Structure formats: C-alpha cells, structure tokens
Amino acid sequence: MATATSWTAVVAHGDSGYEMVVVVVEELVVVLKEMVVVEELVVVLEEMVREEEGEKPWRVLEFYSGIGGMRYSLVKAEVNAVVVEAFDINDVANDVYQHNFGHRPFQGNIQSLSAADLDSYGANAWLLSPPCQPYTRQGLQKQSGDARASSFLKILELIPQTMQPPSMLFVENVVGFETSDTHAKMKEILANSGFVTQEFILSPIQFGVPYSRPRYFCLAKRKPLSFEHKVFNNMLLQYPGPLLEPNATAMINKWVQPPENFEKDLQSCEPVERFLELKNLSNQADDKIGSMVVTNVPADCSAALEFTGDEDDCKMDQYVVPMNLIERWGSAMGILPKHKEKTSLKEQGLRYFTPREVANLHSFPENFQFPKHISLRQRYALLGNGLSIAVVAPLLRYLFAQPS
Ligand SMILES: C[S@@+](CC[C@H](N)C(=O)[O-])C[C@H]1O[C@@H](n2cnc3c(N)ncnc32)[C@H](O)[C@@H]1O
Numbered sequence: 389m390a391t392a393t394s395w396t397a398v399v400a401h402g403d404s405g406y407e408m409v410v411v412v413v414e415e416l417v418v419v420l421k422e423m424v425v426v427e428e429l430v431v432v433l434e435e436m437v438r439e440e441e442g443e444k445p446w447r448v449l450e451f452y453s454g455i456g457g458m459r460y461s462l463v464k465a466e467v468n469a470v471v472v473e474a475f476d477i478n479d480v481a482n483d484v485y486q487h488n489f490g491h492r493p494f495q496g497n498i499q500s501l502s503a504a505d506l507d508s509y510g511a512n513a514w515l516l517s518p519p520c521q522p523y524t525r526q527g528l529q530k531q532s533g534d535a536r537a538s539s540f541l542k543i544l545e546l547i548p549q550t551m552q553p554p555s556m557l558f559v560e561n562v563v564g565f566e567t568s569d570t571h572a573k574m575k576e577i578l579a580n581s582g583f584v585t586q587e588f589i590l591s592p593i594q595f596g597v598p599y600s601r602p603r604y605f606c607l608a609k610r611k612p613l614s615f616e617h618k619v620f621n622n623m624l625l626q627y628p629g630p631l632l633e634p635n636a637t638a639m640i641n642k643w644v645q646p647p648e649n650f651e652k653d654l655q656s657c658e659p660v661e662r663f664l665e666l667k668n669l670s671n672q673a674d675d676k677i678g679s680m681v682v683t684n685v686p687a688d689c690s691a692a693l694e695f696t697g698d699e700d701d702c703k704m705d706q707y708v709v710p711m712n713l714i715e716r717w718g719s720a721m722g723i724l725p726k727h728k729e730k731t732s733l734k735e736q737g738l739r740y741f742t743p744r745e746v747a748n749l750h751s752f753p754e755n756f757q758f759p760k761h762i763s764l765r766q767r768y769a770l771l772g773n774g775l776s777i778a779v780v781a782p783l784l785r786y787l788f789a790q791p792s
Pocket residue numbers: 452453454455456457458475476477478481496497498499517518519520539770773774775
C-alpha cells in the first residue's frame with residue numbers, strides 16, 4: 389500500500405495536464421485503502437475460522453483420572469487440548485495427580501454431577517476410564533448390576549440432558565466390557581445423541597512395548613465431526629493399523645480379525661532391559677537374587693509388599709518374592725526368564741518389577757513421580773489401575789484429528 393500512495397504523490401505533483409490521471413489514481417487509492425481494510429478483515433475472519441477449526445485448544449474433561457494416564461496420553465499425542473477438570477474419588481490418586489500436574493482433581497463421586505455442572509465447563513471432549521471390576525473375567529461380572537458401574541451409566545445418561553454435549557468421547561476398559569449390558573447401553577445412548585463410534589481392542593505389545601495387556605477402547609465423535617477412516621465406523625478392530633497407516637482402508641478385512649500371534653509382535657518390541665531400573669543391581673546380586681521379574685501377580689500377593697521408606701526405594705530386598713508366595717502362586721505368575729539354565733522357580737530367585745519399572749512399561753514419562761508419602765503398596769495399586777500411554781496416545785491422536 390505504501391507503493392500506491394507514493395505513486396499518487398508523484399502524479400499529483402506533476403504536470404496539470406495529468407489531472408484526470410490524478411483523480412483516477414486517488415480513487416484507486418481509496419479503493420486500495422478499502423481493500424486493506426477488507427484484507428485485514430479477511431485475516432481476522434481466517435483467524436477466527438482457524439480457531440474454530442482446531443487452533444483453539446479442545447476443552448477436555450478427564451473422568452476417573454487416577455494418576456493421570458489420560459492426561460499424559462494427550463500430551464504424548466500432541467493434541468492441542470487443555471484439561472479443564474479432572475474427577476476422581478480417591479484422595480491418594482489425587483495426591484499423585486496434583487504432585488505431577490499441579491492441579492488437584494475434583495474430589496467427589498462422579499455420580500453426583502448434574503448436567504448443569506457439566507455444561508459449566510464448556511468442554512468439547514470427555515475422556516473416561518471407569519472402574520473395570522464389573523467386567524473383569526476374574527470378577528463376578530455383575531456388569532450394570534455392580535454398584536461400581538452406576539456412575540458411568542449416570543454420566544452417559546446426562547449427555548442428552550446437557551445444553552452443550554461433548555463433541556468427542558473416549559472410553560477405556562477391560563476386555564469383556566464390549567459384551568456387557570453397560571456397553572450395549574453406552575452404544576444406545578451414543579447413537580441416540582448423534583455419535584458415530586469406532587472401537588478397538590489393543591495391547592502395548594502391538595506398539596513396541598514387551599507387555600501383553602489388551603484393553604477395550606471406544607472412540608466416539610458427534611456429527612458433523614467424523615473419523616479419518618469412516619469405513620471403520622461401528623466396527624471393533626483388533627489391530628492398530630488405522631491409527632498408523634495412511635492407506636488403512638485397504639486392509640479392512642485384516643483389522644477386524646483377532647491378532648494372529650503375539651510372538652511376531654514381541655520380536656519387534658524393545659528389549660525388556662530398557663524398562664528396568666534395577667538391572668545393575670540384579671546383575672551384582674546375581675547369585676542371591678536371580679535376574680528374573682514377575683508380573684500378573686494375584687492381587688492378594690501384594691499384601692507381602694511393605695513400604696520401607698522412600699530412601700529405601702532401590703533396596704532390592706523389598707522386591708524379592710517370598711518363597712511361600714512362589715509355592716502358592718508360582719504357576720499363576722507371569723515370569724520373564726533370564727537364566728535359562730535354572731529351571732525351578734525357587735532356584736531362580738524372583739523379584740517384582742519396581743513401581744518405576746511398571747510406570748516404564750505403561751510408558752509414563754521419566755518426570756512422573758510419586759509423592760514421598762505414597763506407600764509401595766499404594767503405588768502398585770495405582771499403577772495397576774493405570775493405562776498404557778503407548779496405546780492411548782495414538783488412539784487420542786486419531787480421535788482428535790480432523791479429516792480434511
Ligand atoms: C480404572 S481407574 C482409572 C485410572 C486412570 N485412567 C489412570 O490413569 O490412573 C478408575 C478410577 O476411578 C475412580 N473412581 C471409581 N468410581 C468413582 C466415582 N464414582 N467417582 C469418582 N471417581 C471414581 C477410582 O478412584 C480410580 O482412580
């Protein structure tokens with residue numbers, strides 16, 4: 389615009405025979421100035437549209453927040469989102485959440501929330517990892533009849549009552565949930581509220597982590613939002629293909645089958661040593677404590693674990709599996725053999741993964757920490773409830789992506 393103005397000045401101060409030209413040029417300047425205003429207006433409008441289309445952070449509610457696995461997954465997924473509130477009834481979990489995120493979740497029963505409460509957050513997305521006990525294969529499988537299922541059902545039933553229903557929903561639970569009556573109810577409410585869904589059963593071992601822990605996930609988007617690969621709408625997939633491969637649609641028949649074998653996945657996983665913090669210790673103590681680790685220990689075995697103080701975190705003794713537990717539970721333990729020549733479990737000298745190692749297997753970031761007052765048993769319990777960030781992050785990235 390500076391160029392046009394100086395050109396006018398040159399012509400205006402020139403020969404009077406050029407008056408007509410001056411008038412035309414002045415008019416042109418007016419038009420150009422108007423164009424500048426229009427141009428500026430266009431920029432402002434474009435900015436507003438960009439904000440509307442995704443530049444503005446998504447406002448997220450994190451229900452059943454525990455130690456914040458969902459929030460860490462959002463960060464890992466690099467989704468432009470802000471957690472406007474987290475909700476958990478457990479004050480110990482909330483201590484850990486506050487320690488790491490500097491914000492204490494709303495500490496109360498999710499069941500007591502009203503539609504007006506939810507509307508007050510102006511949230512676009514709800515992330516939910518409700519209690520899994522009603523659906524676990526080891527449990528009584530009372531499903532919706534289990535009191536622990538009621539807060540989840542209640543929150544779903546609030547969706548049609550809200551003034552501003554969420555645009556996106558993400559639900560995590562155990563395998564078994566997908567055949568429960570709670571699942572049927574969830575699908576019915578989502579369909580009636582204008583959501584399309586895509587469901588997955590996925591395990592960390594499919595994402596390079598040497599750990600088999602399949603979990604159920606439901607991704608839901610409210611119309612007019614849609615998924616990048618619409619062909620998977622209303623399907624349950626058991627492969628991460630659609631999350632990772634741009635031409636996933638071509639493989640549709642493969643993704644709906646149960647995974648062929650985990651052995652192949654295991655071969656492409658990172659070595660388990662990368663997840664261990666006590667590898668040096670276990671090597672030094674090779675004769676006394678064989679370098680083997682134990683997982684999937686039945687819940688009541690954890691009673692043997694007593695916290696001996698934070699300064700003792702790295703003391704090997706507290707991680708040794710007592711002989712009586714090996715005798716009683718040995719056959720039910722998931723064991724990672726490291727001394728192939730030793731055969732008897734008693735000979736092998738077993739130890740538990742440390743909480744840090746479990747956090748590593750859940751792909752929690754290095755800066756995740758427990759506050760000092762959280763006991764060893766509480767750490768295991770909280771991590772046991774936790775989710776795999778290696779699995780959830782790509783699912784969230786796929787959910788929040790806006791197809792062009
Ligand atoms: C499966 S865990 C979720 C863990 C979480 N995703 C994480 O990363 O740690 C379920 C959580 O829901 C909480 N919870 C269960 N019922 C609740 C309720 N009615 N209201 C609020 N929180 C509840 C539990 O305290 C627990 O922390």
